[in-house]
Amino acid sequence: MISAKRIWIHSLVGAAIAALSSSVTYAQGSPVKIGVLATLEGPFAAGGADGMRGAELAIRERGGVVAGRKIEMIRASSNANPDVAVNAVRKLVEQDKVDIVVGPLSGGEGIAVKDYSKSQPSMTFINGGSGAQATTLVNPSTNFFRFNTEGAQWMVGLGKAAIDKGYKRVMVIAEDYAFPYSQVQGFMTEFCKLGGKVPVKAWVPLGGKDYSSVIARIPKDVDALLVVLGGADAVNFLNQYEAAGGDKPMMGGSITVSQDVLNYRGKRRDSLVGTISAGPYADSFDGADWKTFVAAYQKNYPVSAGGYPSPSLFALVYYTNMKAALDALDAVKGDLSAGQAKYRDALAKLELRMPTGTVKLDSNRQAIGTTFVTEVVKDSQGNLTTKVLRKVDNVDQLLGLKKEEFQIGSRDVPNCP
């Protein structure tokens, strides 16, 4: 005969187990699915691969768990085409049922994903690497967050550095699309204000590799060339420029002075010393957080496993955004219920500690961060490397201008011939 006591004890134990397991299920948590979208094919394939590594690094740092929930990273790929990016995000959201989306990589895709995010108000979208100004300045979305600074912000400080070097007339050589427009704007806003002049802007069609015509147009009376081309294209340009007998000093955009340029083996190598440029990070920055980040990247992704010798821009931005996603999840203890409203609140208020400093968001959910102005120097072994000239903090998207004065960069904006 089963005594009442036994029943009582059994039910107590049963209830306890039930309570424990439900709270354990809550604390253990269903895994949190984070979809990561990067360009794994097309022109930015290499950058996309590194971006994935950066995102993964942020997850690995936490041992794959956040707020007691396991993190499941689901990858998606695009090819820098906005329609492909939207299809990929839609699959992540509707088919793979992710909780958070981190991505995309390229500017045009970012605008398209931002528009899509408006149709999914209970999902949170965090940028990956896209740096178009319009994403957060024109029709911003309340559930799209960008924790990385964008192209124009990356060039703040370079204008002054140019004037300090004595460059009063500069020719711009850049590719003809949105990202270089923003970079040139970031430079010119300061440069023109301080009295500099830009008499010629040569916009090279996307994908063109033949710079002979541009080189032929370089006027005799400019002091320097602002070259906003990718690292490899810049080397191409340098080769062709040197072969054509050119000798003007160069300034670089944020992706210009890369390892490719620093390993340049041409005759004009020495004249590269003194090249100034600006961007969201500097290889030689000696901040403790930066060094930790670089070490972690190199440990997890050695060159033999396909990583770069030092994390690229894409690794940094994806790492930053993923870290923001995870830090905010920590802050709400993994609670993504009720349309993720609490989570988005936490994101908006987050003061993110990332490898190059602290990042806060402005009212459009755009990052306010740090920019580095760098210069190329020769080290003791004769190799070219960069050193930090100046660190500019609290760079905001309006570049210090008032909202009414600010215009998004284009071929003709800004202008000071």
Added chain:
Amino acid sequence: MKLADRQWGLLIVGTPIVFFSSWAIFDNPRLYFVTLLNGLTLASLYFIVASGFTLVFGLMRNVNLAHGSLYLLGGYVGFMIAEKSGWWLLAVAGGFLSAALAGLLLQVFVLRHMQGQELRQTMVTIGISIVIADLLLWSFTAQVHQMDPPIWLQGPIRDIPLIKAYSAYRLSLLVFGIAIGILLWWMLTKTKVGAMIRAGVDDRHMLEASGVNVDFVFAITFMLGAGLAGFGGVIGAVELSMVPGEDTRLLLASLIVVIVGGMGSVIGAAVGSVILGLAETYGLAYAPTYSVVFTFVILVLVLAFRPRGILGRPA
């Protein structure tokens, strides 16, 4: 005064060119002549790659849209050889041979079985080019590869009147182009194999009937055509660098050259490449925003009024 069609054509095309040139020379002579040289040297690169394509199509009516991939393959192989051995000439030979071999395999195992089915060949070679491009992307990653020119071609040639300085390597492209052109002309007109190729272009069945091993001739021609693409890949790698996407660009350029100049004619390829090279460089120098549109509009106009190309013959 009654003018023949041809003379009308020359007049309509020539007049704006004369006007433009007079203005340009007056405005900035250095720019005009540098651009002229740029255009001719670019044309030489296009000619080398396109001549292979036109040989293959002209003789065998084989549409090989994997021609661009062969360019890329030759370039990457040449790059690897240059890295390992440091000999640029060896790299050039390597690029030529690897592409020729790939071309031979393509012809023997795939295209030979689809003789006469143009559309199917187009589709198959498109498929092959997608596969080769992705395989190359896998092996070499999307990083851009830069190749150095040989020491004896580095640096500018100085003290040229008016132009002041010009890239030695780029000028050598012109030399290469002319050399290849002369070699091809010599081979086609003065050798037995060349005679067989020309006969095959005119009438394949007759050639077969006269006892020539046509399959062998075709294989040689295809190898030559593919090898030229690979050779172009290596020399282009120095000037324009190796990156996924170059294959489509060069394929498009070859197609334009061959269509504008006329399929099956090496002189046509020369004419076409000069037109394309000059149009591209002058467009980039004087009207960069719409330069590419301009290039394709030229193609459309040529095809609209001379559907077989300028020097093409009816089938």
Added chain:
Amino acid sequence: MNGHMDRNIGLRSQRSESPKIHDASRPTSLYDPYADSDAPRWLKFLWRNLSPRHVFIFIFLIAYPFIVSPFFTFQVGAQSLVLGLIALSLTFLGGYGGIVSLAQMSIAGIAGYSLAIFGSSSTDISLGWPWWVALFFSILIATGCALIFGWLSVRTEGIYTIMITLAFGVAFYYLVLQNYSLFNGFQGFQKVYPPQVFGVNWRDPIPFYFIALFTAFLGYLSIKWVIRSPFGIALQGVRDNPRRMEALGFNVIAHRVAAYGFGGLIAAFGGVLLVWYNGLITPGSVNTGWQINILVIAVLGGMGHPIGAFVGAVVFVLLQTFAIDIIDRERFNLVIGTVFLLIVLFSDDGLLGVWTKLSKRFGNKIDFPQSAAQTQRK
């Protein structure tokens, strides 16, 4: 005697025997209850031309969105229908006109851009006209451009046609990429959505699926009707032997240009649906990659029958969406390329050709008429 009219009657091939009256490939019902009766013509027509498989497919298509998830309805179903419609224009031109045009995606793009410019988007350039006005003008402009392209391309053949149409496509791509005053360059137009009509948001998965289905169905039926009409028959004659047709008094050039125009009309509708599906249009929507993709879709499915375009589109969309789940994320271009290559190598007519071979081997159920490629082989 009026029996079943052969789909490709008469001038199908130079080696043809007398035109077939009874098409043995169509499942004939031995029992025709309406023969010689006074039943209305449409009933007779339906009974003779429909078969159980048609009805089954029809029911499946209607029920599909209610069986599967919204994702499958929208991203797989609707996208296949839209891409299939654009590829259908190529199947018509290529399979029945002998014209392989790579410019169909560009025509679709012209319609899409016109809609964005005349209608409403997130850019100031848009004029904000009412949707049906914008729609009307988009279709008109795109068809007009198709006629112009056609007129310029009409004297070319074979690879030259491929080239000139590819050139149109690339020129259009660079035009919209570089021009900011009209086409908004690299950015393109965002937020181009279907209108809210009768209180329904037509961009929701199920409504949009039904518009796409309806338009695709109309397109399919119109193609099937045109190819049996005198114009269509003459066009196939022009495809097979232009000289003979010219000698018979047909205006070959006019027929071809008209074919381009009709194909352009179909592609224009596809382009409008595409921009509504994507909600945006940028130069990336009309680049060389997409031009080739449409060709891949048409060839993959098979150019012998209009349904091939939709078959190809379904396979393409499934591959695009799910290949990255099956294989290493970065290599799925390899997968698509290999699948395509295998199908083109081993089948004369894409997937429909594979189906025909298989069904011949395992029974004589359904057969598709000989492909244009087969009939053209001299």
